[in-house]
Amino acid sequence: MCKIKINAAVFLIVLKMFLVATSAFEETCEFDREMEKKCRIHYYKTVKPLLDYFRQVRNELEDKEIKENKLNELNSDLMEKYHEIVRIHEKFMKEATLLDEYKNKVLKGENDLQLSQNKVEKLESKIKSQKQIIDKLTPISKLYDKCKKEVADKTSSLESSEVQLKQLNFSLLEKDENIRRLNANIEKITEQQQTLKLHLDESQNMSIKKNKDNQICRPEIDTLNKTLPNIVIPTNCSPFGDYPGVHQVNVSGVGLFDVLCDSQLAGPGWIVIQQRVGGNEDFNRDWATYRKGFGSFESDFFLGLEKIHRITSLKRTELFIHLVDVYKTVYFARYDDFKISDEDNGYALSLGTFSGAFILDGMRSSENIKFTTFDRNNDSARNNCAAQYESGWWYNNCYYCNLNAPYGPNLHWLGTTMSDMKLKEVKMLIRPERSDEEVIN
Ligand SMILES: *[C@@H]1O[C@H](CO)[C@@H](O)[C@H](O)[C@H]1NC(C)=O
Ligand SMILES: *[C@@H]1O[C@H](CO)[C@@H](O)[C@H](O)[C@H]1NC(C)=O
Ligand SMILES: *[C@@H]1O[C@H](CO)[C@@H](O)[C@H](O)[C@H]1NC(C)=O
Ligand SMILES: *[C@@H]1O[C@H](CO)[C@@H](O)[C@H](O)[C@H]1NC(C)=O
Ligand SMILES: *[C@@H]1O[C@H](CO)[C@@H](O)[C@H](O)[C@H]1NC(C)=O
Numbered sequence: 001m002c003k004i005k006i007n008a009a010v011f012l013i014v015l016k017m018f019l020v021a022t023s024a025f026e027e028t029c030e031f032d033r034e035m036e037k038k039c040r041i042h043y044y045k046t047v048k049p050l051l052d053y054f055r056q057v058r059n060e061l062e063d064k065e066i067k068e069n070k071l072n073e074l075n076s077d078l079m080e081k082y083h084e085i086v087r088i089h090e091k092f093m094k095e096a097t098l099l100d101e102y103k104n105k106v107l108k109g110e111n112d113l114q115l116s117q118n119k120v121e122k123l124e125s126k127i128k129s130q131k132q133i134i135d136k137l138t139p140i141s142k143l144y145d146k147c148k149k150e151v152a153d154k155t156s157s158l159e160s161s162e163v164q165l166k167q168l169n170f171s172l173l174e175k176d177e178n179i180r181r182l183n184a185n186i187e188k189i190t191e192q193q194q195t196l197k198l199h200l201d202e203s204q205n206m207s208i209k210k211n212k213d214n215q216i217c218r219p220e221i222d223t224l225n226k227t228l229p230n231i232v233i234p235t236n237c238s239p240f241g242d243y244p245g246v247h248q249v250n251v252s253g254v255g256l257f258d259v260l261c262d263s264q265l266a267g268p269g270w271i272v273i274q275q276r277v278g279g280n281e282d283f284n285r286d287w288a289t290y291r292k293g294f295g296s297f298e299s300d301f302f303l304g305l306e307k308i309h310r311i312t313s314l315k316r317t318e319l320f321i322h323l324v325d326v327y328k329t330v331y332f333a334r335y336d337d338f339k340i341s342d343e344d345n346g347y348a349l350s351l352g353t354f355s356g357a358f359i360l361d362g363m364r365s366s367e368n369i370k371f372t373t374f375d376r377n378n379d380s381a382r383n384n385c386a387a388q389y390e391s392g393w394w395y396n397n398c399y400y401c402n403l404n405a406p407y408g409p410n411l412h413w414l415g416t417t418m419s420d421m422k423l424k425e426v427k428m429l430i431r432p433e434r435s436d437e438e439v440i441n
Contacts, residue, residue: 236430390406
């Protein structure tokens with residue numbers, strides 16, 4: 001293209017020169033025409049082809065210029081078009097890229113869609129299989145519910161059984177405890193039995209030994225018994241003045257029997273015929289029992305009407321009554337000729353003279369009065385005083401004092417103000433009245 005341009009420029013210079021020449025030529029054309037007519041004949045033959053050529057060339061050049069301008073126009077047009085095409089191309093390229101991207105996106109989306117679809121399919125198949133499992137499980141679940149109900153029923157019955165079991169266990173434990181206690185008792189008793197057996201063995205051994213000793217001593221005793229005068233068993237406690245306690249006496253009509261001897265309350269040698277110290281003994285007894293006597297020397301007792309009658313029949317006897325009231329004040333009453341008659345006369349009472357300090361002669365109203373029990377009424381009251389006052393006594397129209405009354409308000413003695421001294425301890429003691437001689441000795 002450039003080569004063409006240079007050649008074209010050179011060509012254009014030559015062409016201008018020619019045009020200048022020709023124009024000058026034309027100015028003088030009228031002249032020339034003459035010349036020409038003259039020359040034509042001369043030069044025509046040589047110059048004409050050249051001039052034609054120039055003309056041709058000029059035409060061609062003009063053509064070419066036009067064409068070149070056109071070409072340039074076309075060129076710039078082409079360039080514009082080219083640029084446009086380039087732009088379009090760029091745009092197209094851009095759009096193609098975008099399209100690619102979009103396509104990729106679409107592809108990716110398709111891919112994702114496929115994946116999702118696969119997943120959905122997988123999930124669907126899973127759901128299907130789970131549904132099948134659920135379908136399979138439904139009867140099992142029903143069975144489970146049934147079982148659950150049965151278990152609940154069983155559990156409740158088990159619970160009630162447990163409660164029963166606990167109760168049984170508890171009573172069993174109680175029984176065990178009882179058995180344990182009984183066993184302990186048995187062990188204790190067994191121990192006691194063993195100690196008792198041991199004691200018994202010892203006693204047996206001792207008695208065997210004593211028997212042996214007795215056998216050894218027998219001849220000596222016999223000789224002594226023969227040589228010595230017979231030992232007399234006393235009729236009262238006088239010989240045991242220095243040895244109070246339980247001793248044997250021999251009284252005609254009753255024979256041998258034990259008495260409690262007292263040497264503390266009023267001097268030595270007293271027989272205790274009645275005693276109230278503990279309140280354990282029942283004094284509401286019938287005639288026969290009062291006749292015979294009852295109770296224990298260790299606590300409360302009554303010696304017996306027949307014995308008292310027999311003793312008091314032997315010698316003149318004094319009665320000493322020891323009294324302690326509920327305030328622990330000690331009193332005494334004394335009668336110097338105490339005696340009771342025989343049974344046929346109802347063991348009637350005789351007293352003799354009263355003496356005492358700070359108390360009245362409470363038994364006087366019983367003087368010459370027969371003994372009364374709930375089963376033998378010899379009192380002068382309308383009712384049976386013994387039954388009414390729950391004890392046997394020498395009741396007149398009942399009493400001022402009743403030393404056999406049950407513990408409580410009825411056991412009392414007549415106080416100095418004629419009011420009742422409530423008693424909590426009573427003892428009746430007898431001994432033969434001593435002659436002046438005896439007292440001196
Ligand atoms: C019975 O009770 C005892 C003590 O409370 C307990 O140790 C034991 O386990 C119980 N037995 C039963 C069968 O409940
Ligand atoms: C009693 O005597 C026998 C033999 O005579 C003896 O074996 C036993 O141990 C004695 N018992 C007591 C308690 O002393
Ligand atoms: C002594 O002899 C009398 C009669 O001879 C008899 O009754 C009495 O039991 C004897 N006493 C003793 C301790 O043996
Ligand atoms: C008891 O006394 C009587 C007399 O009253 C007498 O005959 C009898 O032998 C005495 N008994 C004893 C064991 O001393
Ligand atoms: C004592 O009273 C009874 C009736 O209770 C009577 O049979 C008996 O003869 C009376 N005794 C005396 C000695 O009066």
